[in-house]
Amino acid sequence: MIALQQSAVATPASTWFSFLNRERTVARPGYTRWLIPPAALCIHLCIGQAYAFSVFNLPMTKLIGVTQATPADWSLTDLGWVFSLAIFFLGFSAALSGRWVEEGGPRRAMFTAALCWSGGFFLSAIGVYFHSLWLIYIGYGVLGGFGLGMGYISPVSTLIKWFPDRPGMATGMAIMGFGGGAFIASPLSVWLMSQLSTPTHIGVAEAFVVLGLTYLCFMMVGAVIVRVPPPGWVPAGYVAPTTSQPLVSTHDVFVYDALKTPQFWLIWCVLCLNVTAGIGVLGQASAMSQEMFPGKITAVAASGLVGLFSLFNMAGRFFWSSASDYIGRKTTYFVFFSLGATLYAVVPLADKIGSVALFVLCYALIFSMYGGGFATIPAYLRDMFGTRYVGAIHGMLLTAWSMAGIFGPVLVNYIREYNIAHGIAPAQAYNVTMYIMASLLVVGLICNAFVRPVSARFYMAPATDAVRASAAVGGRR
Amino acid sequence: MKRNRVKLVLAWGLVGIPLVWGVVETLVNAIKAFQ
Numbered sequence: 001m002i003a004l005q006q007s008a009v010a011t012p013a014s015t016w017f018s019f020l021n022r023e024r025t026v027a028r029p030g031y032t033r034w035l036i037p038p039a040a041l042c043i044h045l046c047i048g049q050a051y052a053f054s055v056f057n058l059p060m061t062k063l064i065g066v067t068q069a070t071p072a073d074w075s076l077t078d079l080g081w082v083f084s085l086a087i088f089f090l091g092f093s094a095a096l097s098g099r100w101v102e103e104g105g106p107r108r109a110m111f112t113a114a115l116c117w118s119g120g121f122f123l124s125a126i127g128v129y130f131h132s133l134w135l136i137y138i139g140y141g142v143l144g145g146f147g148l149g150m151g152y153i154s155p156v157s158t159l160i161k162w163f164p165d166r167p168g169m170a171t172g173m174a175i176m177g178f179g180g181g182a183f184i185a186s187p188l189s190v191w192l193m194s195q196l197s198t199p200t201h202i203g204v205a206e207a208f209v210v211l212g213l214t215y216l217c218f219m220m221v222g223a224v225i226v227r228v229p230p231p232g233w234v235p236a237g238y239v240a241p242t243t244s245q246p247l248v249s250t251h252d253v254f255v256y257d258a259l260k261t262p263q264f265w266l267i268w269c270v271l272c273l274n275v276t277a278g279i280g281v282l283g284q285a286s287a288m289s290q291e292m293f294p295g296k297i298t299a300v301a302a303s304g305l306v307g308l309f310s311l312f313n314m315a316g317r318f319f320w321s322s323a324s325d326y327i328g329r330k331t332t333y334f335v336f337f338s339l340g341a342t343l344y345a346v347v348p349l350a351d352k353i354g355s356v357a358l359f360v361l362c363y364a365l366i367f368s369m370y371g372g373g374f375a376t377i378p379a380y381l382r383d384m385f386g387t388r389y390v391g392a393i394h395g396m397l398l399t400a401w402s403m404a405g406i407f408g409p410v411l412v413n414y415i416r417e418y419n420i421a422h423g424i425a426p427a428q429a430y431n432v433t434m435y436i437m438a439s440l441l442v443v444g445l446i447c448n449a450f451v452r453p454v455s456a457r458f459y460m461a462p463a464t465d466a467v468r469a470s471a472a473v474g475g476r477r
Numbered sequence: 478m479k480r481n482r483v484k485l486v487l488a489w490g491l492v493g494i495p496l497v498w499g500v501v502e503t504l505v506n507a508i509k510a511f512q
Binding site for chain 1: 481484485488489491492493495496498499500502503504506507508509510511
């Protein structure tokens with residue numbers, strides 16, 4: 001009787017949610033794989049808003065005072081934690097939910113990411129309305145951070161499976177969207193606040209609600225159009241390699257077994273060092289350019305430069321990951337680390353000879369490789385560990401990003417303050433930083449050089465695959 | 478085939494138009510800043 005009642009209650013919900021199941025997302029004949037990149041971009045363009053969250057910081061310091069901050073208003077330092085929490089929970093949730101995302105399929109992950117991401121905005125709007133910073137920490141920081149992590153990894157393995165011939169280009173396209181999301185969110189947020197504010201009220205809460213609704217709709221479109229390829233599907237004219245190339249495996253490695261391999265940790269260091277070197281100077285690019293070229297680069301020009309560098313960051317994601325399909329992942333990271341270290345070492349020279357053009361050229365290339373580092377990693381993991389659990393392994397690897405997000409800015413700020421405290425002029429204070437960043441990249445170069453094919457003892461056997469898959473399903477029930 | 482083409486145009490337009498708009502806005506601001 002109880003079982004019957006449970007069944008009666010569970011059936012409608014399970015029927016409705018079955019739309020999200022992996023089995024329901026298998027593509028029918030005639031489906032074109034070129035619908036997958038826009039599905040992925042629907043997610044990444046939305047969650048890329050995280051990079052533009054700073055546009056809300058200043059208005060949120062004046063929510064009570066409106067025209068100027070009052071003692072009851074929040075400080076910029078307090079608000080800075082919102083972004084930091086979101087990035088921390090991005091890495092945390094990507095690592096935690098990677099296997100669930102991989103086994104449940106992209107639609108369920110995208111749907112959940114959409115609910116978390118938009119829910120984070122709605123909760124933050126309530127937080128702004130009641131002037132509760134903790135609600136914003138929990139809303140945007142924790143709930144939104146979970147949406148970020150799940151959304152970031154959700155389309156990766158699907159893209160790799162649809163584009164076995166061009167995995168770098170496919171994942172690069174999606175991850176480029178994450179960089180591009182800020183370009184849309186930044187002017188859109190400013191415009192929304194200007195439209196929704198009154199002389200006695202700043203329209204941050206209303207802007208959060210509009211953004212939350214917009215992102216919910218956009219991400220749901222991605223969840224609806226995404227499909228997984230039918231078993232055994234390959235693109236027309238593509239012949240899958242039957243034997244493994246030296247650094248491109250045809251075997252799959254189980255997600256937790258991947259953590260036992262030196263390759264995972266070497267690639268973890270590769271990502272962490274590449275991001276640390278880039279993220280530290282990214283946050284300081286405006287102040288750095290003004291202090292290195294006083295009188296030549298004004299505050300307004302510096303903000304334009306930051307926009308320009310962000311464009312290179314976005315374009316690099318597509319360019320370098322696409323190039324990696326031809327030159328190989330290991331060679332691509334070799335270029336990032338060797339060229340990056342050289343460029344960081346050249347920046348002090350640009351300062352010495354007063355060449356703004358050389359400075360801009362160096363940084364444009366550095367930021368293109370910073371973005372390229374993010375975008376090429378999924379294909380590198382696919383080459384090492386196969387396609388079966390690449391999304392989950394990618395999720396685990398994103399903890400390197402969280403770590404770099406903390407270390408990079410701290411390192412740059414600390415070195416600068418230390419130098420200035422020891423009597424070095426602000427213009428030269430960054431030189432030591434540049435040499436340290438170059439050294440970090442040399443360490444990354446060494447880690448990358450040690451990457452070898454994964455030992456055959458970590459490969460999944462077909463029987464193991466079936467047992468683990470059924471155990472995973474049993475575990476979820 | 479024709480239905481697929483319509484879907485492709487709609488899907489790429491949905492993501493492409495906002496992205497191009499954002500990039501153009503950024504470029505315009507960058508150029509303004511240099512002027």
